[in-house]
Amino acid sequence: MSKITSLADLKSIKAFVEAKMSLRERSETPESMVQIRVAMATCGIASGAKIVMDYLITELDKRNIPAIVTQTGCMGYCYAEPTIEVTRPGHQPLVFGYVDAKKADQIIEKYIKNGELLDGIIPVNYENIEGK
């Protein structure tokens, strides 16, 4: 029988992650990493936001891009779900609509890695984004 993951395993994972992290990464503040927020209100969830979030976490890690991916409530773009907000260090946040795994891949390769713009950017007045 295979071993069941337990809380005790977290200690070794912690040691492993900390050993793997370079000094540079360790000193990385959230502001110096790529930050992505995935809109996870009912309409986002119903249109596949969870799959997009899973994909982003796994792929950014695989591609060695330090990033923090979190979910958030309604961002207010029902018509364009799933939507994500991407903030590259030192840049204004950009919101992308109709994101699926394929689109997320392009966002990583073009926008996150190289700062290239691509289709599907939702023009926003950033002051209004925090869905109220």
Added chain:
Amino acid sequence: MKDLALHILDILQNSVTAGATLVKLQIEEIPSKDEYLVKLIDNGKGMDAEMVQQVTDPFFTTRTTRKVGLGLPLLKQNAERTGGNMAIKSEPGKGTEVDVKFVYSHIDRLPTGDISGTLALTVSSYPAIDFIYSHTTPEGTFIFDTIEIKETLGDLPINNPQVIAFMKDLISDNLKEIKAS
């Protein structure tokens, strides 16, 4: 919503949006009583009686970005379709409790879906909020408590991708162990 886990994602997010600092999710599978129970308890801002009344009406939402709320009415409908029901208790300033009962053996009971992923994504998104998830079957009870996790993590952030992957494995292995359906 195509499975139960997505509904859970939705109601956990409701609790977060309501400003909760502690969110408890309890799932109980009782085949002997033909019940599959989901209970969510939060200490968020709560709702008054009128709002509790309105909240399962599909044409009600406090949000201004679209005209209808969807999450709770859909969940209620999916519970009722199995012969079960949904009840909400809430008090302004205190918190909210959502109780959902599905009939265990009913053919229309939603597939369970990715509960472990749902929990891992939600708890890693809100490091300042504590989540306690318990799941009981005739085989036993599994408890996932972020207070414990964060103690072990120390200053390693809970949103680290390796930690997220660990939490998924922890939950899914233990759910298998208690033969969660």
